[in-house]
Structures are given as structure tokens and as C-alpha cells.
Amino acid sequence: MLNFFKKTKTSSNEELDVTSNYPKEVLEIHNEFNIAADKLLEQANAIIKDSEVNEPKIDRLAKLGFKQAREYVQSLTKLESIKLSKGQIDLIEYYKRGYPYNKFITEEQVMAICHKYGLVCGDVGRFKGFVPDKNLKEVESFKIKPKDDISLKIGDIYILLRMIGA
Numbered sequence: 001m002l003n004f005f006k007k008t009k010t011s012s013n014e015e016l017d018v019t020s021n022y023p024k025e026v027l028e029i030h031n032e033f034n035i036a037a038d039k040l041l042e043q044a045n046a047i048i049k050d051s052e053v054n055e056p057k058i059d060r061l062a063k064l065g066f067k068q069a070r071e072y073v074q075s076l077t078k079l080e081s082i083k084l085s086k087g088q089i090d091l092i093e094y095y096k097r098g099y100p101y102n103k104f105i106t107e108e109q110v111m112a113i114c115h116k117y118g119l120v121c122g123d124v125g126r127f128k129g130f131v132p133d134k135n136l137k138e139v140e141s142f143k144i145k146p147k148d149d150i151s152l153k154i155g156d157i158y159i160l161l162r163m164i165g166a
Contacts, residue, residue, distance in 0.1 A: 025117065032113045036105040037092050044085035044092075051078040098145065 022030075053075045061072045095104045114121050 029113065029117055029119070032116075033105060034103060036109045036113075037096070037103060040088060040104075040106065040109070041092055044088045047081050047085040051082050053078050053082070055079075098148070102142065 055075075058072060058075045058079075061067070061069055066072055092104050095102070110121060113119070
């Protein structure tokens with residue numbers, strides 16, 4: 001019996017997943033982009049969970065002028081971290097609801113993935129490779145809501161990397 005889900009070797013000795021026709025490394029890159037938002041949520045929730053702050057005591061320290069005390073300074077850092085994490089969670093959840101078929105990723109994550117796999121980021125106008133019709137249709141069908149109309153730099157980078165891998 002034939003096994004259609006079996007991995008095979010390409011002529012260049014790279015593993016291919018027969019179901020997708022992409023080399024293993026390309027599938028790994030795609031997966032990294034696909035799970036980026038989940039990783040951010042996980043990190044943000046861990047920061048919130050692990051950052052206990054005695055806010056009433058911090059307020060009392062501030063009222064009495066102990067703004068250089070180690071506990072006060074460390075607690076302010078934790079509070080800022082918690083605030084940023086909650087904002088990040090809200091943002092990710094907003095984009096998951098507002099754009100359910102698109103992925104959320106930060107520029108830092110894009111750069112880390114690029115560094116890990118030796119990829120280069122840039123404007124899509126500089127892309128010289130082949131653009132599959134499927135990817136082109138995805139880009140054409142993407143519509144941003146007027147209230148979310150901000151720079152699409154990160155989206156352009158993501159699109160570029162998907163095209164490189166595809």
C-alpha cells in the first residue's frame with residue numbers, strides 16, 4: 001500500500017513533506033510565524049502570573065518619599081511589565097477577533113526568526129523570487145479596517161517571508 005503522508009528526500013538531500021511540497025526548514029519557518037502570537041500570549045501571561053506586587057505598600061512607600069528603596073524600584077519595574085503584558089494581550093486578542101484569518105507577530109519576533117534561519121527582511125518591492133498564486137490572492141484579499149489603518153511594515157515583512165518560503 002502507498003503511504004501518501006510519508007516524507008521523502010529531494011534531489012538536494014532536503015526532507016520534503018509530500019503533503020505540502022515544501023522542504024522541512026520552510027515548514028518550520030512557517031510554523032514559527034504561525035505560532036508567534038501564541039508564544040507572545042504565553043510569555044505575557046507568565047509575566048503577569050509571576051509578578052506579584054504589594055501595591056498598597058508601594059503606594060505607602062511613595063507617599064512617605066521612599067522612592068529610591070529597592071522594593072519600590074523593583075515593584076515599579078514589575079508593575080510596568082504587567083501593564084505592558086496586559087496591553088499586549090489585549091492587542092493580540094483584538095487582532096485575533098478582528099482579523100481571524102491573519103496572524104499577529106511583532107517586529108522583534110520577525111527579526112528573531114529571520115536571524116535564526118538566515119533570512120533577510122525588506123520591502124516586498126525588492127523581492128526577486130517566485131510568488132505563488134495562493135500567496136498573491138491572500139495579499140490581495142487582505143483588507144484593513146479604517147480604524148486600524150497604520151503602517152503595514154510588519155505585514156509587508158511577514159508577506160515577504162512567506163513568499164520566500166513558498
